[in-house]
Amino acid sequence: MAVSYMSTNSLLKELHGDLKRRMDKAVTDFQTHLISLRTGRASVHLLDQVRVDYYGTPTPLTQMAQVTTPEANMIVVQPWDLSQLKEIEKALRAPEHGFNPSNDGKQIRVPIPPMTEERRRDVVKQLNKELEDHKTALRNVRRDGNDTLKKMVKDKELSQDEEKRAQDEVQAMLNDEIRRMEEAAQRKEADIMQI
Numbered sequence: 001m002a003v004s005y006m007s008t009n010s011l012l013k014e015l016h017g018d019l020k021r022r023m024d025k026a027v028t029d030f031q032t033h034l035i036s037l038r039t040g041r042a043s044v045h046l047l048d049q050v051r052v053d054y055y056g057t058p059t060p061l062t063q064m065a066q067v068t069t070p071e072a073n074m075i076v077v078q079p080w081d082l083s084q085l086k087e088i089e090k091a092l093r094a095p096e097h098g099f100n101p102s103n104d105g106k107q108i109r110v111p112i113p114p115m116t117e118e119r120r121r122d123v124v125k126q127l128n129k130e131l132e133d134h135k136t137a138l139r140n141v142r143r144d145g146n147d148t149l150k151k152m153v154k155d156k157e158l159s160q161d162e163e164k165r166a167q168d169e170v171q172a173m174l175n176d177e178i179r180r181m182e183e184a185a186q187r188k189e190a191d192i193m194q195i
Contacts, residue, residue: 006169011157015148019170022141023177030134030181034188037127042069042112047077052091054084061088075110082106115192123192131185138177145170 006016035045044067051058061067065079065088077092079085082105089108092101101110115123149166152158158166 004169006166009162009166011152012166015145015166016169019141019145019173023138023173026134026137026141027177027180029137030130031184033130033134034127034184037123037130037188037192041072042075042110044069044075046112047075047092047110050091050094050097052084052088054087061091064088073112073114075112077101077108077110078106079108120192124189127185127188127192131181134181135178138174138181142170142174 004016006012032048035043036048044062047061047067050061052061052064053059054064061077064081064084065077068076068078070076077088079088085103085105085108089101089103091097092099092108092110099110101108103109146167149158149163149170153160153163
C-alpha cells in the first residue's frame, strides 16, 4: 500500500487520523448491525439489541443472563437473577423484536422458526437500508474532511494543489470503506437467502 500523503503532511496528519477513525467507527457499527440480523439459524447475537427494564434502567439482556443456542432453531436465556424472568420475557415479546418466548420458571426458551421467503426478503431490505444509512454516515465524514480542507486553503495554510491531492485521498478512503461494507453486506445477504 502506498504511503498516505495526508499522514506524512504535518498539517494534515491529525485530520487524516480523525477521518480514518470516524470511517472505521461507521464500518464497525455496520458490522455490529450485520451480526444481529437474522438468518435462518438461531444465534445469540439475535438478542444483542434487546434491552430489559432492570429497576428502571434499560439494560442489555446479555448483561442480565446467559444466552446460549443448544439447537439450530432455539435460543435459551438463563437469567442470573430469577426475579427478572418476567421482565426479560416481556422485553423479548416486544413488537420490535417479534419473539415468542416460553418461560419454565428457571429459563426462557426462544424458538426461532424457519424464515419464509417473504421474511427473508424483508430482512434483506432491512440490510440494504442499514447499508445506505452507513454509506451516508461515511459521506458525511468525507464532507466534513473536505470542508476542513477548504477552510485551510481559505486561511492560506494549504495550496489548492495540496487540497486537491488531500481530497483525492479522502475520496479513496471513502471508496475503500464503502467497498468493505458492500462486501460484508453481500456475504450476509447470501447467508440470509440460503435455505
